[in-house]
Amino acid sequence: MTNNYELYKVFYWAAKTGSLTQAAKALYLTQPSVSHAIKQLEERIGVTLFYRNSKGVSLTQEGKILFSYIEQSQILISLAEEKMVALKNLDSGELRIGGSDSLFKHYLLPFLEDFHVKYPGIKLHLNHGTTPEVISYLKEGRIDLGVVRMPIFDSQLEVTESIELQxxxxxxxxxxxxxxxxxxxxxxxxxxxxxxxxxxxxxxxxxxxxxxxxxxxxxxxxxxxxxxxxxxxxxxxxxxxxxxxxxxxxxxxxxxxxxxxxxxxxPSKVGLMVMRNMPISAAATRFIEVVH
Amino acid sequence: MTNNYELYKVFYWAAKTGSLTQAAKALYLTQPSVSHAIKQLEERIGVTLFYRNSKGVSLTQEGKILFSYIEQSQILISLAEEKMVALKNLDSGELRIGGSDSLFKHYLLPFLEDFHVKYPGIKLHLNHGTTPEVISYLKEGRIDLGVVRMPIFDSQLEVTESIELQxxxxxxxxxxxxxxxxxxxxxxxxxxxxxxxxxxxxxxxxxxxxxxxxxxxxxxxxxxxxxxxxxxxxxxxxxxxxxxxxxxxxxxxxxxxxxxxxxxxxPSKVGLMVMRNMPISAAATRFIEVVH
DNA sequence: GTTAGTCATAGATATGGTCTATATCTCCTC
DNA sequence: GAGGAGATATAGACCATATCTATGACTAAC
The missing domain is CATH 3.40.190.10 (Periplasmic binding protein-like II)
Structure with missing residues (x-):
């Protein structure tokens, strides 16, 4: 069965509101669209889902069974969408940084503190290691960002220079x-x-x-x-x-x-490394901006 | 956010197979379609979901989080679709019949027995009552089918005549x-x-x-x-x-x-009653055929 | 009878999903 | 290093179909 999942969204709202008209409003559609969508869903799965009456619609036995599944499914999608918004807004998520002990302690600490205060929803993971270790963490995808001493010569990495140290x-x-x-x-x-x-x-x-x-x-x-x-x-x-x-x-x-x-x-500079040609998480992007 | 839920289906398969090409095959689409769909989803939610590499695609941190929700959601939809097929095929479901004690015992019993043997997945609910009680059960939607003595005069009911009794x-x-x-x-x-x-x-x-x-x-x-x-x-x-x-x-x-x-x-006839202008469940339809 | 609310239907429209063709990139082999 | 075989990305054309408008049919309430 290769249904259009969009139809389940319409079904969900029709069942939830008990009215095709209300469902149409919730979905920013017209009533005939919703009517058509429901009819189509019923035809595709071969089961009548709603009783139509003059006050609206109500679920048949089979419709109720379908709804019990679809409701959960829709709730999960809503949660997923909320989560994605939270990630984008840095209200949630995690930031995994790799670097040397000393850079964490003497250089990154104040930035980490600020960042944590400003974005308390983001979990910080600090992975200590030597420069080659940090690079391999990056390549394995175990960290989002590496902080090491320059110079770095690796065509797979994109390095942003930060402050100079003597x-x-x-x-x-x-x-x-x-x-x-x-x-x-x-x-x-x-x-x-x-x-x-x-x-x-x-x-x-x-x-x-x-x-x-x-x-x-x-x-x-x-x-x-x-x-x-x-x-x-x-x-x-x-x-x-x-x-x-x-x-x-x-x-x-x-x-x-x-x-x-x-x-x-x-003098030598501190470099912030990320993988070249790889998407960077919103949290990592923001952190680089803060440090830079 | 008013996303097309169809995109989540594409996302699910792309993530599950780790390949846009494989996802396309699973969905009977072309690879560019899938590529386009994923790109669109990423743009709409504003989060990069996949790393693209030469062997296929893999989920980013954010993608993994999205997948954990969407996977559950898709599984529920699959279960729902399976359940609907089962209902249609009479492998599952329930049949609620209202009627008098004597009709159940002396008239319906063999049919119920046959029906149960043939469709063991369907739960039978037998509601005993007098003719007016059975009619009100029907109108309240508590039963799918009423079996009573004729004649019945009720414009809301659709009555099928069955055998004649003396x-x-x-x-x-x-x-x-x-x-x-x-x-x-x-x-x-x-x-x-x-x-x-x-x-x-x-x-x-x-x-x-x-x-x-x-x-x-x-x-x-x-x-x-x-x-x-x-x-x-x-x-x-x-x-x-x-x-x-x-x-x-x-x-x-x-x-x-x-x-x-x-x-x-x-002589008087036995009547099988259902609500007029109301959809009848597959199980009830089949049972009427069997009895008739 | 009239009004106001349902949902259903028909037909026109245009959005946008899908396709084909092609490009780009990476990896692997010779 | 050249070439091939995979992967995904892009561009542009096409057309399926989701959606709309307009209208119909029905019911309930006044």
Whole structure:
């Protein structure tokens, strides 16, 4: 049976209002249209659905049975349509973001807070991972949006640049002697260096910079979180390579100080990644606007 | 939102098959039609529902949410359509018949039995009542079909005549003297007469016949069931007025014999009543055919 | 009888669903 | 890398049919 489901909508309203005229009004149609539609439905399924009388229409036994199904069906469609409106209006839905721990903590946190206050109906899912992990989450469709350090070269991804961050070397009081100087790479390498673990983009960037000048930068200590980078430097275990913006508090209060190099460390940008040529959810679109 | 629900059918199949091409086949449409329909649905609800890729299509987050509603909705419609087919094919449904006790027992029983064996999916509801009660059941829509004695004069009813029944007076061995005679009304009235209760059509008919000849037929005993009419006559409590066909067994075995009158008692027919100008259920239609 | 409300019917109209033909893209094979 | 086989998208023509207007038929109420 290959019925036009539109007829069930007409049936639903005719049954619900008990009047073809009222159904026509509800559906923004004329009464003859509704009359015709009902007749057609009856012919197609081969069952008389309504008693016609001078006051309107009422369901036959068979009509009542049909209605018990169709009513549920129509209610589900109404709920679906309401839900879609809610998703579109960001009253509902979810936003799945992938990124590094430090970016979540030091960069995204205020945006996430604002977004959550403004759109409380949207559930936030934060997936921590390294840059390659985040990229694969994106490709698997497990997240809507990835937030990582630039540069990203992947033709499947569409990257929007966000703020610029400046990485730098910092140390604590133990190396106070280095304050105000501009060290060469060789000089710096005489001190114990603390770097983030191997697969980090920041680590790769600084390693490459040193290589460019013919040096191999090997850390004395390798850690897995920005918090430890900061903590170790503070305690004088060595010189940490961190993002300046993420240690703003420590620099200000003086528990850390920046060690200048005689070569310029190029700044790096934060990139917001989504899949290229893939539709983006309303929530992700809005979040990118907010961050941008 | 005044969407064409037909689009949800297309959406359902596209999502279910994961391919616009497959959905087109399932719906006996062409692929561009389906593509266009999906695009239209997406535009109308303002949400992208599918990722298009080279292998087919897959649902976005929002699409999945929509599908969870629409799937249920479509399943209900399918069930509804199956149910309607079952009703039409008499694999399912119910048949509500109103009639007198005696007609059910002595006339309808074999038909009901056959009908039930042939259409086991149809539930039978038998509503006992007097002729006026049965007519009001019909008008209230509580039964589909009424089975009563003719004649019926009611312009709202459509009556189909069924078999003819002959009423007669019968007595048991106690009145054996009356065998083979043709009694006059006066003679008969000298014996105790047992009649069915007042509101019965059979009782009315015989009372009227006597009145036509100037006699008032008053029962000595009035009972409420045909079984009692028979039982009382058998036990010699008087002469019962019964339907000959309903005492066929007793007449044959000799526990009752018929008392002939010198006037002819007109036969009466059984009528099958339905509401005029009202659609009749498939089950009722079929049952009338069977009986007829 | 008249009026006002039903639903049904007939015929004209035009919306829009569907088709054919073609383009574009991706993946896979050779 | 060229070519083929799949997928979906797009454009434009067509025509089926949903819808409308106008009218009829019927019922209930006044």
């Amino acid at each position: 990485d730098c070397f910092v140390a604590g009081e133990r190396y106070a002697e280095l304050k105000g100087q501009a060290l060469s790479m060789e000089q710096l390498m005489e001190y114990p260096v603390i770097l983030f673990s191997r697969n980090s983009r920041v680590r790769m960037a600084i390693t490459e910079l040193f290589e460019k000048y013919g040096h191999e930068l090997k850390p004395d200590i390798e850690v897995g979180s920005v918090d430890l980078l900061i903590e170790f430097a503070k305690r004088g275990l060595g010189i940490s390579y961190v993002t300046r913006e993420f240690v703003a508090k420590e620099l200000k209060e003086g528990s850390l100080f920046e060690i200048e190099l005689d070569v310029e460390i190029p | 009423d007669c007076f019968v007595a048991g061995e106690r009145y054996a003297e009356l065998k083979g005679q043709a009694l006059s009304m006066e003679q008969l009235m000298e014996y105790p007469v047992i009649l069915f209760s007042r509101n019965s059509r059979v009782r009315m008919a015989i009372t009227e016949l006597f009145e036509k000849y100037g006699h008032e037929l008053k029962p000595d005993i009035e009972v409420g069931s045909v079984d009692l009419l028979i039982e009382f006559a058998k036990r010699g409590l008087g002469i019962s007025y019964v339907t000959r066909e309903f005492v066929a067994k007793e007449l044959k075995e000799g526990s009752l014999f018929e008392i002939e009158l010198d006037v002819e008692i007109p």
